[in-house]
Amino acid sequence: MSMEDQTSIKRLPPLSQWSLPGLGLLKGLVVTGKNMVQSFYREDRMTTVQYPEERAPISPNFRNFPFLVYDNDDSLAGLRCVACSICEKECPPQCIYIVLERDENGKSLKRPKIFDIDVSVCMNCGICAEVCPFDAIYMDGEYELSTDNRFEGLLFHRERLAKSAAYHAKLRPEQAAEVEARRKAEEEKKLAAQAAKEAKAKADKEAKDKAAAETEQKGESA
Amino acid sequence: MISDPSMFSSSPTLEPGADDDQLLRVSLGPQHPSTHGVFRMNVVLDGETVVSLKPVFGYLHRNHEKIAENATYLSSMPYTDRLDYICPLSNNWAYAHAVEKLAGIEVPERAEFMRVITAELTRLINHTAFMGFILGDMGAWGSALMYAFREREKILDVFEDLTGARMMANFMRFGGCRNDLPAGWAAKVSVLIDGYGPFLDEMEKLLIGNEILLGRTQDVGALPKEVLINGGITGPMLRAAGVNYDIRKVEPYGIYERFEFRIPLGEKGDCYDRIMIRFLEMRESLKILRQAIDQLPEGDFIHPKAKIRNFKPPVGEAYARIEGPKGELGFHLISDGTTNPYRYRVRPPSFINLTLLEDMCLGLDLADVVIILGSIDIVLGEVDR
Numbered sequence: 001m002s003m004e005d006q007t008s009i010k011r012l013p014p015l016s017q018w019s020l021p022g023l024g025l026l027k028g029l030v031v032t033g034k035n036m037v038q039s040f041y042r043e044d045r046m047t048t049v050q051y052p053e054e055r056a057p058i059s060p061n062f063r064n065f066p067f068l069v070y071d072n073d074d075s076l077a078g079l080r081c082v083a084c085s086i087c088e089k090e091c092p093p094q095c096i097y098i099v100l101e102r103d104e105n106g107k108s109l110k111r112p113k114i115f116d117i118d119v120s121v122c123m124n125c126g127i128c129a130e131v132c133p134f135d136a137i138y139m140d141g142e143y144e145l146s147t148d149n150r151f152e153g154l155l156f157h158r159e160r161l162a163k164s165a166a167y168h169a170k171l172r173p174e175q176a177a178e179v180e181a182r183r184k185a186e187e188e189k190k191l192a193a194q195a196a197k198e199a200k201a202k203a204d205k206e207a208k209d210k211a212a213a214e215t216e217q218k219g220e221s222a
Numbered sequence: 223m224i225s226d227p228s229m230f231s232s233s234p235t236l237e238p239g240a241d242d243d244q245l246l247r248v249s250l251g252p253q254h255p256s257t258h259g260v261f262r263m264n265v266v267l268d269g270e271t272v273v274s275l276k277p278v279f280g281y282l283h284r285n286h287e288k289i290a291e292n293a294t295y296l297s298s299m300p301y302t303d304r305l306d307y308i309c310p311l312s313n314n315w316a317y318a319h320a321v322e323k324l325a326g327i328e329v330p331e332r333a334e335f336m337r338v339i340t341a342e343l344t345r346l347i348n349h350t351a352f353m354g355f356i357l358g359d360m361g362a363w364g365s366a367l368m369y370a371f372r373e374r375e376k377i378l379d380v381f382e383d384l385t386g387a388r389m390m391a392n393f394m395r396f397g398g399c400r401n402d403l404p405a406g407w408a409a410k411v412s413v414l415i416d417g418y419g420p421f422l423d424e425m426e427k428l429l430i431g432n433e434i435l436l437g438r439t440q441d442v443g444a445l446p447k448e449v450l451i452n453g454g455i456t457g458p459m460l461r462a463a464g465v466n467y468d469i470r471k472v473e474p475y476g477i478y479e480r481f482e483f484r485i486p487l488g489e490k491g492d493c494y495d496r497i498m499i500r501f502l503e504m505r506e507s508l509k510i511l512r513q514a515i516d517q518l519p520e521g522d523f524i525h526p527k528a529k530i531r532n533f534k535p536p537v538g539e540a541y542a543r544i545e546g547p548k549g550e551l552g553f554h555l556i557s558d559g560t561t562n563p564y565r566y567r568v569r570p571p572s573f574i575n576l577t578l579l580e581d582m583c584l585g586l587d588l589a590d591v592v593i594i595l596g597s598i599d600i601v602l603g604e605v606d607r
Contacts, residue, residue, distance in 0.1 A: 005466070005471055005484055005485055006466050006484055006485045006486070006487050007484040007485070007486050007487070007502065008464075008486065008487045008488070008489065009462075009486060009487070009488050009489065009495055009498045009499060009502060010498075011489055011490075011494070011495070011498070012430065012431065012436060014436070014440050014441070015433055015436050015437045015440070018433070021433050022433065023431065024430070024431025024432045024433050024436070025432060025433055025434070027427055027428075027431055028427070028428045028429070028431070028432050030427075031424055031427050031428045032365050032428070035365075035369065059379075059382045059383045059386070060383075060404070061382070061383060061384065061385065061386040061401070061404065062382060062386055062387075063386040063387065086531060089294070090294055090296060090297055090531070091297070092293060092297040092298070092299075092300050092301060123300060123390065124387065124390065125299075125300035125390070125392045126386065126392060126400075127296060127297065127299075127300065127392070130400070130530060131296075131530055131531050133531070139386070
């Protein structure tokens with residue numbers, strides 16, 4: 001390696017060679033004294049926030065435990081979650097437990113019967129929100145969650161986890177707006193696809209009918 | 223070493239034939255997570271002089287490597303935050319770097335810049351916290367630590383804006399970063415690094431000329447270069463002894479080749495050099511940060527084809543390393559083509575730097591042991607894993 005890449009430390013001589021020991025200590029004391037005085041008048045040094053009377057603003061990216069998003073007004077039927085269990089699989093501490101709801105014939109209803117998050121295990125990493133393909137789970141900013149029951153109180157069921165899309169929009173406006181636009185576009189695409197499919201089916205049927213009629217005619221003429 | 227039963231026994235045993243009456247066994251160690259972690263040294267003393275020192279660790283063992291083998295690649299990313307919890311973002315980078323090498327993923331330019339910025343800020347955090355901790359170990363529990371943590375807090379605030387968490391960032395992804403820089407973030411960092419120089423000046427004024435610090439650190443715990451190299455010591459510990467070895471220069475990763483910076487080197491490798499070298503490294507980090515912030519390009523923060531769900535790297539093996547704030551941090555991964563790694567191994571700098579602790583301490587006073595331990599700059603989350 002070349003010499004230009006390096007720089008070396010300037011070592012002070014050992015203490016035994018000093019002519020006036022004590023000066024360094026005094027210099028240090030000046031620094032601490034200055035800091036002490038500054039802490040009384042400098043705005044940027046007075047950082048104490050008198051919680052709970054006042055609260056520090058939380059950063060827009062701040063994440064705590066996850067919550068489930070629902071559309072419309074029904075907090076359980078409106079859940080976006082389809083119980084696909086991707087988050088359950090990717091969750092690093094395995095704190096999510098999902099059971100799919102089925103009707104009496106065993107057919108999937110595409111919604112969770114049980115959706116539990118053990119927040120005493122959750123490590124707030126946000127991977128569930130990241131892997132969810134249905135925009136159904138996001139990270140919350142709520143942090144006052146103390147409870148006197150450390151077992152049931154810290155096991156959040158879907159009723160507790162469900163929060164409205166409006167709450168999400170209030171918490172993370174940018175993200176929610178983006179998600180909303182994407183969902184809307186997808187919805188429209190889906191509708192368009194369905195309309196196209198119907199139109200195609202109709203056209204096919206007409207063509208088939210026509211063909212059938214023609215063969216019939218041919219048969220008659222023959 | 224493994225065959226020596228005293229290493230694992232609950233009470234220190236003496237060498238056979240030693241004069242038992244004259245020697246004192248002390249169970250010593252930082253026992254609180256707020257210092258370095260939970261660690262114990264079985265020390266045998268002759269008066270005040272250390273005769274033997276056996277480290278006992280594993281109190282913070284969390285089975286990180288085995289858990290990672292039973293989880294998907296992405297699931298291990300938040301666990302890497304908790305290895306060396308002072309500097310989560312360098313750990314993220316090392317792991318992402320290893321997976322990218324394994325799967326052959328490209329990283330967009332902007333993401334590389336974001337990685338350099340966050341990693342260098344992490345280096346600032348680590349070295350600043352180190353100053354506080356080592357002064358605490360020397361008995362100056364208070365001022366230096368509080369000043370250091372005041373500045374550290376400013377960087378953590380920036381991290382919270384970016385990643386959503388102060389310490390447990392979980393920010394890097396295979397092929398980039400999780401989210402883009404929030405609006406105004408680069409300007410905030412720019413202000414922060416402008417204010418960091420004056421803080422370092424202040425800290426140097428407080429510490430460098432201090433007679434107590436000089437008296438307690440000069441010529442304490444030095445080892446010859448050859449011993450350090452043979453022991454696999456890396457990072458500031460090695461460079462303090464004058465060995466020019468920095469992975470950012472010898473095996474550049476990311477985009478470090480583009481930046482101008484120097485590698486500070488020490489002379490003797492004693493505790494004094496180890497403290498001073500960290501001051502100089504912070505100055506160099508500030509230079510890198512300034513260049514990176516000024517050159518920050520627009521573009522993707524993650525490769526558009528990066529896979530988040532159902533990520534399966536091809537069968538193979540990769541070892542990737544970065545220059546972490548504490549030394550060479552490497553990840554060795556073996557893939558069998560499934561969603562989980564077949565083998566996941568961490569090369570933690572703190573743990574390997576700790577292996578020469580006894581050699582450094584023998585023949586010194588008991589009070590020096592604490593400083594030497596502090597100067598190695600260990601975090602037990604990484605040592606025990």
